[in-house]
Amino acid sequence: MHDRIRHPASRQRITSADHAAALIENGMTLGLSGFARAGDAKAVPHALVKRAAQMPLHIGLMSGASLGHDTDRLLTEAGVLSRRFPFQTDPTLRRAINHGDVAFIDQHLSQTAERLRAGHLPAIDVAVIEAAAITETGAIVPTMSVGNAPVFAQLARQIVIELNTSVPAAIEGLHDIYMPGSRPQRGPMELGSVSQRIGGSAISVDPDRIAAIVMTDQADSPSHALPSDPETDQIAGHINDFLYNEVHHTRLQRSLLPLQVGVGTIANAVLHGFLDAPFDGLSLYSEVLQDSTFELLDAGKLLFASASAITVSAPVQHRFMEQIEHYRERIVLRPQEISNAPELVRRLGIIAINTALEFDLYGNVNSTHVSGTHMMNGIGGSGDFARNAHLSIFVSKSIAKGGDVSCVVPMVSHVDHTEHDVDVLVTEVGLADLRGLSPRERARAVIEHCVHPSYRDALRDYFNRACLRGGQTPHVLEEAFSWHQRQRETGSMREGGSALRVA
């Protein structure tokens, strides 16, 4: 206890989760630690669900990104959530959002902190932050993510700490907590390499604002990512070939430039693919470290990884905890406004690899909205990276739902990333290098290299008819969403419906 709470006065604040949850009142806005299911506040949100059974309780909830432990599901089922920022991945919450029951504000993950400081979002009443320790000065040592915890702690009227003893105390030193100064006299982020540290190892707060400390010992929820499959292996292969060609033409060195890889199965598989690639001395400057990061670190392919969270399977989580002193020299976790900072993404020259839900002829990308209307998760950090990257690569399988959905469409039904921010598109079919191409040239590359063969003729036919109408970005506007409409009506984007389903 004395090792974990080194600030003596704070030891008086230890209490139960139920007592801590009683600080949270109807109408408040909460800031919870947690990013991609890592380092999330666990006990107090669950106590809040119980509290909601006894009294009306409607709150706004901000986090870093997604939370684990079914927190979003339980809060949604209890009717507690009225507003949710800036990202989520929970199926129950997703249904409530799409039903219009929860107001979801989907944000670039680097921007929530800035907007809070600017007073453009509701003020944080209570921050609930998971910690591995409280230092002599009352500073908070984070656990498996940093996320938005620093800004929540900085701005909240009251702070609740969940002190999680399942995380080794040796995690202290893994984090680099730097916060931008006030405008307009703010200075640069003086970070010049992936491994550099520019801040402190803990979140400085006035300890008088620590209203409660709750002891916990629950591990993070493990990662959702599925293993690679033949299509994701092909996607990884196309990316490796492309990058190797860049090295061959001396546009990149064998160490490439720092990689950012999105969260999820395809992205994880792409990074896994670097195990067999002819590159050495790699580095990551990313949001989330997944299992593949540890494979590459252990294989000596990857020298250093910077991110805001570690979200891994249970075995990798165990390995990390066991060898934390080893990994602490090779990994740094930063606030998400630093891991995703446009300033740093452009300076370092990141190679960004993110996942598309669908993309179109001209290379516009939909990352979020099924059929243009229904939210999946949120834009996350993809826009922070894609806009400013040295190379912005988006990946997707060419078809979904057994071939009833083409992920390459005439026009995306929702735009998260415009063609300006998309350099390379990859499906298992192939890779379209769109750099320096006009929209019509981009369309020809997408038709040739990315669309599934079973949709290629239809896409080419659309493009040819659109070109007859002219324009920089030709479209037959009244047919632009006809594939989506056909799917809505017949269950399949194919002409003739799903009878033509491929194997």
Added chain:
Amino acid sequence: MHDRIRHPASRQRITSADHAAALIENGMTLGLSGFARAGDAKAVPHALVKRAAQMPLHIGLMSGASLGHDTDRLLTEAGVLSRRFPFQTDPTLRRAINHGDVAFIDQHLSQTAERLRAGHLPAIDVAVIEAAAITETGAIVPTMSVGNAPVFAQLARQIVIELNTSVPAAIEGLHDIYMPGSRPQRGPMELGSVSQRIGGSAISVDPDRIAAIVMTDQADSPSHALPSDPETDQIAGHINDFLYNEVHHTRLQRSLLPLQVGVGTIANAVLHGFLDAPFDGLSLYSEVLQDSTFELLDAGKLLFASASAITVSAPVQHRFMEQIEHYRERIVLRPQEISNAPELVRRLGIIAINTALEFDLYGNVNSTHVSGTHMMNGIGGSGDFARNAHLSIFVSKSIAKGGDVSCVVPMVSHVDHTEHDVDVLVTEVGLADLRGLSPRERARAVIEHCVHPSYRDALRDYFNRACLRGGQTPHVLEEAFSWHQRQRETGSMREGGSALRVA
């Protein structure tokens, strides 16, 4: 002559525009100075038009932004242009682009330099740079813009200088030429305020690469901007009221934060509107300085203005030239990768005011494509600013073409700026403050405050029916472009066609 070409060896390179143009061969890529019609290469491009009459000549052309002197028109008519980057505003070129005759690569204006250095675009064979002087070391002193001239001069195999004696030699010292270093060891841009200088006053080049110097004396083409009108005055008034309310709530000081204002009539009128606003000690960190900038400087409202170009009417151009020593203390011109740098836009906390062609229910903005297909000018720098601004404001009149076109539509026919990057929307009808709102809440604000009354019921009806289908961003996908289709078929977006045209 000795004052203007202080590097003695370079004086040997003086030649005619025709001789200089003979350096340019079929298939080459050219980099021309020039941004928003300011500081553009004039004589050599026109000589190139003559040369094209004698031989096959097809080139790729890069500039900072738009060129003056009908250069794009003449080159298009002569059939010289095969590719054009990254912006244009010429009606003849626009037709050729939309006809598919010229490949137009529309880019965020901060990014062309970065992509050239990365080898992602065709290499520059010849750079043609307008200069006011050549220094003792052979460095190039720019004229009324900086734009991409530094990167073109840095990378080109050969450099042609157009030495324009109509620009006073006293312009030397107006410019701040800073170029980012090589990746991955690049350092920060150490710029902490609008007036700070972090580079030299001229573009350093190896003088051996200066292949020719052409003497010219032609002034820049004057600005296109029209005077303000009742609608633009109302838009300016809504913005002033909004910003004053921010000051009242202590979210901004009376000096606000540095302003960026897009190019054109509405933006110029908005800036003009600050003359009567209750703000003091303003600063600009923008792309282009227009007439309104000089009104505000002369009135003492504006203390300092940073940009990449000065594009003004003939009288203001004359005044600037006469009092250049005075203005040189209050203005700095920078390379466009610095004036538009995401790193600096976010650090300084810019209030960005840009023009929309149309915007939709949810706050997505179309800045470029008429009816989703036909290019107007290009995205310009709006994406550099909007994504990273402290406040991103987009302005548009609510209707166009005498009311046959609503600039507020169910779904924009092309997306340049996603809802994530749009905080405030303004028409003459009113202002919608979208900060912290979910998409459905944004739609209600847009319907109430921005859409023209004659389209309000139709937009509300669309939104209500869309909500019945559900979703985070509700749409009736098969009707999303029905207003655009109706305009295509009947000449008006109104139900019943243009018979209901408003006065």
